[in-house]
Amino acid sequence: MDEYLDWIARNGGSYSKLDFRRDQETNGTVHATETVYPNDTFATVPFRVTITEKVARKTFADLSDVSCRNVMALFVAYQSLLGDQSFYAPYLNILPKQILTPFFWETEDLHYLDQTNLATAVRERKLNIFNDYEALVVRLSAELRTKITWELFLWAYTVLTSRAFPYTLIDPTHTEPSEVLFPLVDSLNHKPNTKITWVRSGDDQSGSLSFVSGQVFNAGEEMFNNYGPKSNEELLLGYGFCFEVNEHDHVALKPNFSRDPNGQVKLEILKQCHIESGNPDPLTYYVHREHIPQMFLKLMRVLVMNQTEAKIYIQCKDSQQLEWVGYRNELAMVAMTCALLQSRLNAIRAVELNRETTRWVQRCALMYRDGQEQILALTLISMENLKQTIFKKMARDKKQERIAPVTPFVNYLNPGYFESLTYPDLEAEGLVMMDSVTITLGQLLRDKKFKSTIEQLFEDIEEEEDVVWMIGLLHERTKKNSPWKPFFEKTEKAYLQEHQNLEELEDLHGSLFPAFSEAFPDIFAPQDYTVQLFGWADMVMNTYTIENPLCVVPL
Ligand SMILES: C[S@@+](CC[C@H](N)C(=O)[O-])C[C@H]1O[C@@H](n2cnc3c(N)ncnc32)[C@H](O)[C@@H]1O
Incomplete structure (x- = not known):
């Protein structure tokens, strides 16, 4: 950690009231050594220590068609292979060796995501990264090709998802989406709604970025950044942690x-x-x-x-x-x-x-x-x-x-x-209750005599539900005190004004009438069971029903 902080200082960075600690769970935390007040500038980091897309592309000039994220991941992987020869070594050395996003989980851990969106997202995302890696690695020199393994590339890729900032922090006029790794600025853990702002000064080469607090951090307290309104899904996938209660979930x-x-x-x-x-x-x-x-x-x-x-x-x-x-x-x-x-x-x-x-x-x-x-x-x-x-x-x-x-x-x-x-x-x-505002088959068969007639005519009512419904509606339509009178009248009038094609219904109708009327003349008056009225009942079933449970919505 000392080496890293020296490196920041040697390159023109500074900080005050901060204590940088390492820990097992989050890799590192930052604590206030004394009270930090709103508008306090507590750290300044020069752009020269950052890893930008521009820097990465300079090393891999042949890969101009490769995405920002991929070329930067390649650059991070490459720099970490350089070890102490890398300018960024003090920074790379303090990065977590393991970033526990689900890309790195064991099968038994992934089981804990079964049947969630994240399970699919992890599989799909990892496969996409792998395909990108395979397409990319064959374009590298023979030496790099063997050294930049899938594991190393995926680690570097995850370094970016878990700690990169938008490049607009360095150049707000930059319009293409681009990222930057910002040592020290990326030391703070995330706490939603933390008030913190960034102030840039100078140009994109020799300038710097300062953290400015927007709230009080008491002495000894952990200081946080605000990564934005992120759901647990985004946090787990990109950063490898999430919250028990997350208002952005x-x-x-x-x-x-x-x-x-x-x-x-x-x-x-x-x-x-x-x-x-x-x-x-x-x-x-x-x-x-x-x-x-x-x-x-x-x-x-x-x-x-x-x-x-x-x-x-x-x-x-x-x-x-x-x-x-x-x-x-x-x-x-x-x-x-x-x-x-x-x-x-x-x-x-x-x-x-x-x-x-x-x-x-x-x-x-x-x-x-x-x-x-x-x-x-x-x-x-x-x-x-x-x-x-x-x-x-x-x-x-x-x-x-x-x-x-x-x-x-x-x-x-x-x-x-x-x-x-x-x-x-x-x-x-x-x-x-639903059946007080809709028409159900139970209601259409509430008249005992009618119900027993239907039971005699249809061996399996469920099997022939559609026909039973139509006959039920026609029977209900004849009732002077039916609660659904306004519905029947209005839909029937509109239906009769339409040009109707009854050809398809004629066979069905013919298979039931006049036989039903002859068998039960007091139930099925022929004028109430014409093929045209059959057409109306069919239209009602096609236009006004919902399923599960099947019912007519008559309003
Ligand atoms: C930008 S770094 C933050 C500083 C970090 N602790 C480090 O490694 O230097 C982001 C990583 O920190 C950890 N982290 C950040 N906020 C956290 C939180 N609220 N709870 C647990 N881990 C957190 C996660 O591992 C995440 O991938």
Whole structure:
């Protein structure tokens, strides 16, 4: 450590009130020897001791097409091979020999990441680095090729992920992304929200950078830097540590459109409405504790659109139209989001891990996975609350017989209608159950006589659920006091005005009627079971249902 600090001083660096200590867990810490006050400049480091992309590229001029990170990793590896002959030796000597990011974990440690995003990220990232290394190393001299091993390169690469700063610290006008290794500046450990600033002086060759405290550090206290709002995933992957409680933690969610027959149309809607996450992958969203991005919910509303909704929304170019599509869509969106969250949660919980005798990296992995579990569970609760709010609104609408003027009941066709509805005191309302605001098969079969007729006609109701549903709807439609009267009337009127193609239904209808009417004339009055009305019931099933459990959303 003394040699390193001498080297900094010999090159024009200085510091005050600092005690540099080595430790097992974090490699090194910095403590205040006396109180550091806000605006105190406690260290200054000249640019000449830094390792920049420019310096690295000078040594490897032939590799101008290689990325900044890779050429710098190569340079660090090369300098460490030079040993004491390297100008940077005092700095390289104090770097940790082992940086315990998951790239270096044993298989049994990696098991602690099973079923998390990080497990995949580690595999993919490591493979990418390895491929880059293989492509790069063959371009080196024969001597370097054997000396710069994969292990050495990966170590050097991780030195950069765990301690490099953006090059703009040296030259704020630099526009290309570039990194710099900054001895001494990189001695501080990370504590979120620490107030610290950097002040540069001079030019990018002969200048220097000073640390300026933005808060008090008491004598004896560890002094920290602030690496930015990093999640546990980023911290583990890049730095090899994480926090038990991390306010910046998140779970990455990426819905899958690939098996959706309307997938292309939906991707087109997303494009037109500019629904993107703002992340490198526009379909990957980050969900934070109790905060689910609104943009993600918009994406999910598109993902769960049925054919009718997708056909209508393909004309939409306004993302505001996706704040609310309709009740069916909203319930489907909540159900699909809950299913996504629940399956992730179940997968994480299903991994059995020893929590008793663990080593440092395993404890880090447990902190990370427990955080993931917590975020998923909290997000699930907030989605359940959202569902309950929707049910309450539906219950009010149903009670007041409010139904949108134009079918299907989606916002795009009823501009302003849904926004005009108000729901005072919704909180005070008791729990609303799903089957009080939707139409279920159980409700359609609540009439005992009708139910027993259906049971006589269909051996296996589950097997022929679709047909039973249609007949059930037609039967319900005939009831004068049906709670769903406004829905039936409005959708039937709209349906009958449409040009209908009933060819496909004729066979099905013909296989049931008039036989059913002849067998049970008091249940199936022929005029209520025409092929046209069959078409209406079929349209209701295609347009207004959600699945699991199958029900009609009649608002
Ligand atoms: C830029 S260095 C910080 C100084 C460091 N201790 C060193 O090696 O000189 C970053 C590394 O320090 C460690 N580190 C930083 N903040 C930490 C924290 N809050 N808890 C545990 N380790 C931390 C991690 O190993 C990380 O890779």
